[in-house]
Amino acid sequence: MMRTRPLKVALLGCGVVGSEVARIMTTHADDLTARIGAPVELAGIAVRRPGRVRAGVPAELITTDATALVKRGDIDVVIEVIGGIEPARTLITTAFEHGASVVSANKALLAEDGAALHAAAEERGADLYYEAAVAGAIPLVRPLRESLAGDTVNRVLGIVNGTTNFILDKMDTSGAGYSEALDEATALGYAEADPTADVEGFDAAAKAAILAGIAFHTRVRLDDVHREGLTEVTAADIASAKRMGCTVKLLAICERAGDGRSVTARVHPAMIPLSHPLASVREAYNAVFVEAEAAGQLMFYGPGAGGAPTASAVLGDLVAACRNRLADTTGPGESAYTRLPVSPMGEVVTRYHISLDVADKPGVLAQVAQVFAEHGVSIDTVRQQGKDGEASLVVVTHRAPDAALSATVETLRQLDTVRGVASIMRVEGE
């Protein structure tokens, strides 16, 4: 079974993840050889800054010419851990053109251009694997694509961004506001200097697009995902959630829509009951619920980021790509046969928690309730608090379409007795 020629691997990027990949490939070479059925060797490592010291990474393999590396022609697998759209996209495409399979951790690229990359891989009889693009070390892409290949997934709901979970966890446990919690996350290395991709939900939305596509066997792009970040979540929102026996999490939610003929994908802060397993996901951990017709409710939990965990996912894919290469075959490619369209956010049906600042006088509740009724949004509970002519009204609705709720809020804003809409938050996981 052993070949004489080792399988050759090109590594694009040698940051936190790449250097871990290189390290493990060296320290665990014998294990990888035994599991693959042939030795596997690092043929080159492309980096932007060659002068930087990388402990345990063979210096003679470092190059700044990534294009030449993927064009060598003798590379079996290219590992892309650069991130971002370009030059990653061009390099991956070039790798396929030169006969290599690709393992990528690039969620942004996969969410934007997954279909074209899958097509390029298929055309050349190559593999495209990307377990590391979603939820770090947690096996999720492979279980969805392969373990649940005989089942019908109806819903994927999870915490897929560690940075925002860390921030919300801090706000929940310490009562801190958003800025204060973000500062702490930055100081501890959980948030990047520019936290936009995380806190505005772009990172989670890319993962939602990838998960929805695989789960529902259709194509979902980043633009199809409704996205709200957590920058507007206040300490008051968290306190309000607590009074309801809930906590606030930034959730990625992919659902088969009611009639089964479309899907939805969204990322937004939401209240979930403390009894829900996702409520107890602390710090920067990730966890994803998958609901399937036959399997029922499954949960996958683990570290969602970090060098070593992401490297674990990359190396699992590397072993698969190498095995396929030895057997002259490929793993499952893109499955988008259902061609289910992605419905807009307005068609999503869920529950809502709305805080209103209202005038403290008789008849206001009746007036507000009337607006909900006119838009077909049924109220579950109302809590009223008043002092000094001012009052607040907290309304929790039954399930209603997002468009109906938006229209309700629009009308409420026009009422003289409604001084302001303090917050609107969806309620999930019930």
Add this chain to the structure above:
Amino acid sequence: MMRTRPLKVALLGCGVVGSEVARIMTTHADDLTARIGAPVELAGIAVRRPGRVRAGVPAELITTDATALVKRGDIDVVIEVIGGIEPARTLITTAFEHGASVVSANKALLAEDGAALHAAAEERGADLYYEAAVAGAIPLVRPLRESLAGDTVNRVLGIVNGTTNFILDKMDTSGAGYSEALDEATALGYAEADPTADVEGFDAAAKAAILAGIAFHTRVRLDDVHREGLTEVTAADIASAKRMGCTVKLLAICERAGDGRSVTARVHPAMIPLSHPLASVREAYNAVFVEAEAAGQLMFYGPGAGGAPTASAVLGDLVAACRNRLADTTGPGESAYTRLPVSPMGEVVTRYHISLDVADKPGVLAQVAQVFAEHGVSIDTVRQQGKDGEASLVVVTHRAPDAALSATVETLRQLDTVRGVASIMRVEGE
């Protein structure tokens, strides 16, 4: 990509799981065709009692001659959901001899004879898949074998038997004794008429053998697994666990031993802290922690049994086996290259909770403590309660080898002042 000839599937067994497999293959035929790349059809269903009505199962496919079915020669994949050692083993071997791949849910057979079955599959270029053999619908075999193929698993710790978890959950929430909780489990269909395989830990031990073999790339058989059931767990044990901020679970634990040159596998009741995620696994659910060098701590959670969940796992494997057949390849086979031996229970190192009935007189504690010290077992805490000349002593130890603890208890039993050893329970998950 579509072939004209459909892939042919033989189903052995049509009970709770088999009838769900047959049903889903019929209702979701189009999805399976799209995902496999060719139509897949049920060619025959072997049962023992042909007269029994099975809703939704095509009557014309039913046969009592399982041997003739697997010998037909045109069968691509045999699904074995009969269970037990024979005739399952002979039928699976015959299936391989006649060129079929096999999907099995048979934990007992895999734990007893997995190596021989893998060898038979490899010899014929066929697949042997068995995701359904461990933890029902929860993807665990594939993630361990494929997603973590580039990582080093150090520990697998989980609740892999739903019946016993239901019983312990009842005992914990209601204060009921073992027999009472077992009666309720039986009445609700969570326990079989003869609950031996579950309550004596045979079922969990078979799963532990399978998981340990895959996780550590070695061979572990049922006989290698230390096994203790939960029949001796008392309401007093549960109450005692509660006082320690713990609950009692029947755990399957597979570990790389300290020096990395051996492994251990065991099933026994253990106390785990309430803060541990496994503590909140209720009713008949399963959950498994996997600790790997690079990935860190992962958890997989879901329904561990039942017709539909088990069928989901079987069908995922069916899709994989069919895809491989179309590509004229096979998935990863047995990986046992580490040849790590399985150490006996005596070498397992963990913590212990020991309840002693002792004479209520001065010097007893000193005498007991001396025995622990003589055997090198370090004491963490002691709680002493006395009334009417009788007293109880609850000792919680630091980590110590199981053999040292056993020797300690043996010596304690010989002390005049120790009237009896009320219970010994391991403490895990800290």
